[in-house]
Amino acid sequence: MKNPAKVNEAIRHLKPQAAPFEEEMSLNFGPQHPSTHGVLNFLVVTDGEVMHQALPNIGYLHRGIEKLAEMTPYSGFMPYTDRVDYLAAMFANQVFAMAVESLAEIEVPKRAEYLRVIVCELNRIASHFIATGALALDLGAVTPFVQWLREREFINDIMEALCGARLTYNYMRIGGVSVDMPGDLPDKILRFLDHFEPIIDEYNRLISNNEIFVKRLADVAVISPIDAVNFGLVGPNLRASGIGIDLRKTLGYSVYPDFDFEVPLGKGFRGALGDAYDRYMVRILEMTQSCRIIRQALEKIPGGEYRANVKKKLKVEENEVYSRVESARGEMGVYLISDGTDRPYRLKIKTGSFTAMSIVEKASQGLMVADLIALIGSLDVVAPEVDR
């Protein structure tokens, strides 16, 4: 840009401490850009291929879901939670249902919990498809992304047969789930898993082990464990930095203690600990674990009711709760305050992408423009989840 003063003026409100460079160029990365996942905007401050910093500018998809919650009855809010994170809608469903159940002291039937776990893990796999596939797509490899989309289509079909929707499931209800699974669904899921598990291996041969891909991600955008904690990273991003916090294990909510699974941690697979490749690889490894959980859940699933008796017009006593689940993007929390009426007094949704997004400002310093997309892709940021 011709006028450095203008540049500094433009970025001043985003980052006052940014030292002005004489030969600086500010570049609008997004909101319409092929590899910002959703509508995001980064102001890239650069003087060539190497960036000084990328300043995220969010809010393009802010829909005020928290405000909407204050106007919607408890039972009617479930469809809105689908829209928080459209790639992993089940988790938002679950965390909201868990919050209300905890407040209203509703006992969820065992079968419903198992059904929840099955669909959540399927959804986690589907979400990681997009995360890992889109990362490969951002780095220029188109085929892996399409391969994963194909696999995701099977999961979408399963979900469609189960609850009638492919993306915005609205499957869970306060006190259970909306419908029991059809009789042939376990077989369908098992057949999918049989097909899918060797495909992970094949996918690794196609792209994960590819030397160019490894070189693009290894040692790029390293997030140290201290930074990860400081910036509140959650989920796979945190575990990639070597910190083994998985709410499924630590909290043991729902029926997760019944299952035998591992929490894959980043250990510097091909580079430093906590680099982009670790974040990618942790997601790939998590898929296998999700498959294990689904298999166990299908084996152990008890019969019986799938939905507790809940009043249609649910009123909750004055109380408050903060419930959390391990979503595909890490800890997703709902802070819910009830005031005795049939709608929440305040509902706050804490998402993993929001905190993951805030680290971009720091982690992007000194990266190249091409690495920025690797960083965003490996953090698996979903724009609507950031903005809510």
Add this chain to the structure above:
Amino acid sequence: MKPAEVYKLLIDRFGEDLILAYVETRNPYIKINNGYVQAICTFLRYNPSTKFAFLSSISGVDYPQRNEIDIVYHLFSPFLNTLCVLKTSTPRDLPELESLESVWKVANWFEREIYDLLGVRFTGHSNLKRILLPDDWEGHPLRKDYKEKNSYHDMETMRPDPLKVLREKNEKSGKSQ
């Protein structure tokens, strides 16, 4: 260590002036004095017996009746496997609190969000700007008395409800009799 024990620890350390109350709810919270948020959080984070390393979320709640805004901090300690909820109030007319940015970097964005949606100012925050809404937005939407403007930069914020339009049209033509 249960939240009640954390409360006892805090009372021992800071006294009743700073740690106001311990309230039993689903997630019991500790009510703290709004002037000492940073000190208490720093203590909780670095004290070897608590080690609340993670700031899970910061939320703001508007209470027009009390004329106060509550700010709620959810701290999580993986070592104790405990969630610690700190709550503090700030007057609604001039909401102001200490920023926790020096304790957890992630507080930066959480506080910006609360500033954006509830209008709470955080002193010592490096970059207190609106984060979700445009910079020239008026009002703070999560306040209970917030009324949305009809237009923003000459753009309508509402579209006519087709159901209402249809009803009016039908009534005009006398179809619905």
Add this chain to the structure above:
Amino acid sequence: MKAFADKLFLNIFHIQAADSPYLALWYVLMMFLVSFILLNFAALFAGIASYVERRIAARMQNRIGPNLVGPQGILQWLADGLKMFLKEDLVPQTADKFIFRLAPYFVFAGLFGAFVALPFGYGIVAADLNVGIYYILAITSLVVVGIISGGWSSNSKWALFGALRSAAQIISYEIPTGLSLMLVVMLAGSLSTQSIIESQGGWPWEWFVFHSPFTLAGFFIFFISSLAEGNRVPFDLPEAESELVSGFNTEYSGLRFLIYPMAEWANLWVVGAMVTLTYLGGWQIPGVRLETIPSSVLLFLISITIFFIKTLAVVFIVIQLRWTLPRVRVDQMTLICWTYLVPIALICLIGTMIWMLAFPWKSVFGTAIRILMSTVGGSVMIWCMLRARHNYVIDKDRFEKLKGIPAWYPPWKLP
């Protein structure tokens, strides 16, 4: 070319061309005819290659690909081209309009000029220049002028990024390209494309690629650096769509935009033909001596077919690479060039010199090494096929169980 024109003149008018007063006119006429044919060949190839590439890519991604325009979508490229024709030609307001309009012509001229010196079969070459290789290297360098000026003049930061990347890329990769071509020039003793082919043989062990371990390395260096010069994946940095939106051609539209992808696909042929003629024995027919080819029309046609098959095989591999590999970063791109390709190319150059002196072409040891190396090359290919089969078999039954339909679907069968 001149000889061919003379011969044609004799056959049509039954007088020696040199005797005719219209000699110059005849030559000009023939020149126009040849350039017309070449341009059309290049454009047709670019069009059809675009369709074929999309179909192949689709199959690699479990899709069908374009299949609506014409039978099996074979006219898709025409529809796309027509659409581009009808689009408005937008020039950004702040662009340097003259250079912006001029830039595509450089690209056009640079790539299509290369076709002049490329052979298609025995004796079929528009101009059998005695500096053919040098000419092709020189004229394809014109492309970068078009890319840089196009990217710079559109006054867009993304386009500028693309243009500068392209400059860095082409300047770096000219060197390994030139060095690895030098091996061939050394072996053939000529810069003419035809005589390079003529100095090779029909059988794999008579190709330059298996002449010595050094030429084998040189072959890969040449292949990689021609990918880089043609902006193909993994070196498509100038237009990296996920990084730079569309790179240097972001601001182009309509027919001016069409030139860029068309040149890219026409470049596929240039890459394929160059690799074929320098290292893979060109149009040489196994077991047939050169002198017998002109006497038989059949052999003549076979030579053309062989050249086309080899070229298209290389083109297929280039396409497959594009749909397999991610893109390298810009610093890795230069790094690959300067730390791997250039030093190895230099070593190969010296190594080939010594090899040529130590084991002449016809010596027993040289032949044995060539046969051995071609066997190794063949076994690597077989290993690749076995791996592909392994990948297919591993999921075959499970897919069949999942979907209820057989997984086998040969590529020539069209859905």
Add this chain to the structure above:
Amino acid sequence: MVSAMETAVNPSVRSAVRKYFKNIYQLFYSILEGMAVTFSYLFRRPITIQYPYKLDKPMDEIIPDRFRGILGVDLRYCIACRLCQTTCPIACIAIDLERNPETKERFITRFDIDISKCMFCGLCVEVCSTGTLHHSKIFDGTSRHVENLVLEFVNTPVRPFIKPKSIEDIPVDRSGAITRNKLKDFFDLPKFRLTDEA
């Protein structure tokens, strides 16, 4: 850049050389493996279907029964309880009831659904006790005017459904095809346009 520099400045020259050639080997090996994968896909069946040109079976059979498509209303069974109206979180259902002043009979005079607003959550269908409201299997509800997306199910006032004596009196004929035809009319006929008034 950093990683490359680190590999270049290795303390041991020998291991650096080994790494140099290992890099080349790994590059070639992984590329060949990747190409083997893509090549094998040339022999696998395309997974996509050519909607709507070539379908193995009709769309109704492909779509599962639980599919949440555009809402359909079978007015014969509507008891006008308005549960759907109150349940809908976004208020896209409008039901009007009117009473004939002479005969004291109630009539449903309006049953409109604003499909442009509907988010297909299925909560209304869940509360509908008679099965009046149901999801059809229609998913392509495109229209040129957003106003056309208001589905009007009542043309002439309808009497609410009265529970028959036995369950056998209710015929089970709520198939997707009927609903489809029903809805088709609503899409084809431009019902009203906001622009007409202006």
